[in-house]
Amino acid sequence: MDLLIRDATLRARPGRWMLTADAGVLTAVTPEDRDAPGDAVQVIDAEGHLVTEPFADAHLHLCKVHTLDLAGSHALEAYTEGTMGAAMDAIETAAAVKREQTTAAVLERARRALTESVRHGVRVVQAFADVDPDAGLTGVEALLALRDEFRDLVEVRVVAFPQDGLLRRPGTEELIAEAVRLGADVVGGIPWIEYTDADAAEHVRRMVDLARRTGRRVAMLVDDAGDPGLRTTEMLACALLATGVRGSAQHARAMALYPEPYLRRLIGLCRRAGLGFVSDPHTGPLHLPVFTLADAGLPVALGQDDIEDAYYPFGRHNLLEVAFLAAHLLEARADAHLDRLFDMVTVDAARVLGRPARRLVPGAPADLVVLEGRTVREALTLHAAPRHVVVGGRVVASTSTRTEFQPPCR
DSSP states (O other), X not given: OOEEEEEEXXXXXXXXXXXXXXXXXXXXXXXXXXXXXXXXXXXXXXXXXXXXXXXEEEEEOGGGTTOHHHHOSHHHHHXXXXXXXXXXXXHHHHGGGGGGOOHHXXXXXXXXXXXXXXXXXXEEEEEEEEOBTTTBTHHHHHHHHHHHHTTTXXXXXXXEEOTTOSTTSTTHHHHHHHHHHHTOSEXXXXXXXXXXXXXXXXXHHHHHHHHHHHTOEEEEEESOSSOTTOOHHHHHHHHHHHHOOOEEXXXXXXXXXXXXXXXHHHHHXXXXXXXXXXXXXXXSSOOOXXXXXXXTTOOEEEOOBOSSBTTBSOOOSOHHHHHHXXXXXXXXXXXXXXXXXXXXXXXXXXXXXXXXXXXXXXXXXXXXXXXXXXXXXXXXXXXXXXXXXXXXXXXXXXXXXXXXXXXXXX
């Protein structure tokens, strides 16, 4: 066999465990007190630490990473103000960076972020690339190239994304269609940014229809401002119901302000449409009611959203860090809540992306992480890079830390 992991702690399974993998597949998950099942090419001693499924990020603006210094601070200040009332102004200000954007520059910055993805055990990334007359297809071209470069380490799902609107930016729709022809995996959208509700509905209709015609999923940023009158989540759900297309709603921050009767109706509609949700509570002062949606049976994920750009000044593409921050922002600190947050960056995130939510069982792909910490709470407390990251039964990254204490002076 290729790999043996000994003395592992598994979620919701008491005791210690052994896991074996061969030819990229988990072949056995057995109690540690049994004899080891033969020789292995590589043996990992987990030393009692938690072994789990790898992480999935359902929302990262990969074309924008590490651009904060280019964008300046004005957009960041507008986007993170208390009510998010200036969210549209922030997007318009941040767009200036794209006027000088090149494929090579996006490649360099995004490669740094994906290298961190490998370090932190992020196996799947839904990666947004701005498409508009300013950026052209530079972001899509870069992310498609990186999708191939990292294909054995990280599954990059490229979203062709009309960040600055569709109807308000003539020429964008044709570029989105070309991006899909080049190989973009997902059709994006941001209907709430259009000037009228009619244009927002048309934005949704056109992008969902493109997804239908090309066999793609959709991923749309909906209702991402402090305005309870925004209704683009409803528009998206209705379009998915009408066409059978599947996809995810990102942000939906205005849901935090909806009256409860409307929120309940909307949840029922989204459940019928099979719509998944992604929340990034650390990147803005409003966030959708995560647990309310999850309790209603909707798949909900947490995402990184941004890394050092005009919308968020931090980020290491560490989904444990994202869940750690969410635990504070969502007032979710009991162990049961922490387990749910952990699911939202692993198996539930996979569900939002339309992927099988594979558990660590024989026959599943041998993709896993050996974390720093023996419980979910310990792992979130430390939010350290995994001790080991395994993809296809092969260790692709290992991280260790060491502190040397010096003797006191005499």
